[in-house]
Amino acid sequence: GHHCWGYGEENGPSDWYKDYSLANGDRQSPIDIQSEQTVYNSSLKPIWVSYDACTSLSICNNGHSVMVEYEDCDDKTVIRGGPLEFPYRLKQFHFHWGGKDSRGSEHTVNGKSYPGELHLVHWNAAKYKSFDEAASAPDGLAVLGVFLETGEKHSVLHRLTDALYMVRFKETKAQFKDFNPSGLLPDCLDYWTYRGSLTTPPLHESVTWLMLKEPLYLSEKQMEKFRTLFFSGEEEGLRTRMMDNFRPPQPLKGRTVEASFR
Ligand SMILES: COc1ccc(C[C@H]2SC(=O)NC2=O)c(OC)c1
Numbered sequence: 638g639h640h641c642w643g644y645g646e647e648n649g650p651s652d653w654y655k656d657y658s659l660a661n662g663d664r665q666s667p668i669d670i671q672s673e674q675t676v677y678n679s680s681l682k683p684i685w686v687s688y689d690a691c692t693s694l695s696i697c698n699n700g701h702s703v704m705v706e707y708e709d710c711d712d713k714t715v716i717r718g719g720p721l722e723f724p725y726r727l728k729q730f731h732f733h734w735g736g737k738d739s740r741g742s743e744h745t746v747n748g749k750s751y752p753g754e755l756h757l758v759h760w761n762a763a764k765y766k767s768f769d770e771a772a773s774a775p776d777g778l779a780v781l782g783v784f785l786e787t788g789e790k791h792s793v794l795h796r797l798t799d800a801l802y803m804v805r806f807k808e809t810k811a812q813f814k815d816f817n818p819s820g821l822l823p824d825c826l827d828y829w830t831y832r833g834s835l836t837t838p839p840l841h842e843s844v845t846w847l848m849l850k851e852p853l854y855l856s857e858k859q860m861e862k863f864r865t866l867f868f869s870g871e872e873e874g875l876r877t878r879m880m881d882n883f884r885p886p887q888p889l890k891g892r893t894v895e896a897s898f899r
């Protein structure tokens with residue numbers, strides 16, 4: 638629509654409240670996870686990821702992030718367990734990252750930012766007829782978040798970082814088949830969970846967050862490839878590099894963050 642929210646000086650996170658009143662809501666995301674304040678909940682189940690029959694469709698630059706979209710017409714690609722009462726269907730995954738490694742993640746841990754953050758977005762198809770309907774329902778979405786940390790090259794992620802040249806500009810899309818995102822998950826699925834929101838407009842308070850404690854490690858060269866993308870379209874004169882596409886932590890407002898681990 639005519640909304641032009643973004644991450645710049647004039648349209649960034651501190652301006653979003655003007656068009657999206659939920660920006661100052663009671664369950665906004667991301668948050669700073671203060672590990673000493675989290676509550677270990679022994680009745681939290683393990684996260685169960687069933688992505689083996691997934692059908693990835695395309696990779697696209699939507700002007701805010703780079704996203705891989707999945708076929709979500711049945712329950713072949715779901716996440717279960719954790720605090721979730723239903724299976725949630727994988728819809729897409731995307732990333733947030735910084736202009737340098739000292740920033741980039743949306744969630745922080747004890748005030749520490751990571752160079753980036755992966756979001757695997759799922760919706761409650763057991764209860765809602767469409768993703769759009771689920772996206773504004775209090776138990777509509779579940780986002781599995783994984784911090785990005787620089788280190789060794791990530792071989793599964795390499796197929797994605799090698800495809801980024803095809804989607805450098807806003808509104809570009811390319812075929813991206815047979816990509817199983819379980820290859821992006823760390824071995825340890827210990828997580829923190831809390832009730833939150835979309836981290837971009839419209840900021841719906843519809844997300845059960847599952848943040849993994851263990852990061853995904855990728856090389857500096859792979860990080861740099863994310864920074865070759867553009868927020869702007871190919872036809873636009875001013876080419877603004879896609880980086881720092883993260884919302885800073887929001888007030889906890891009395892929420893409890895639960896931990897699946899001691
Ligand atoms: C209208 O529905 C929407 C709109 C935006 C996003 C993407 C946001 S939400 C997140 O966690 N990160 C992001 O960049 C979304 O994803 C569930 C769903």
Ligand SMILES: [Zn+2]
Nearest residue numbers: 731733756836
């Ligand atoms: Zn996100």
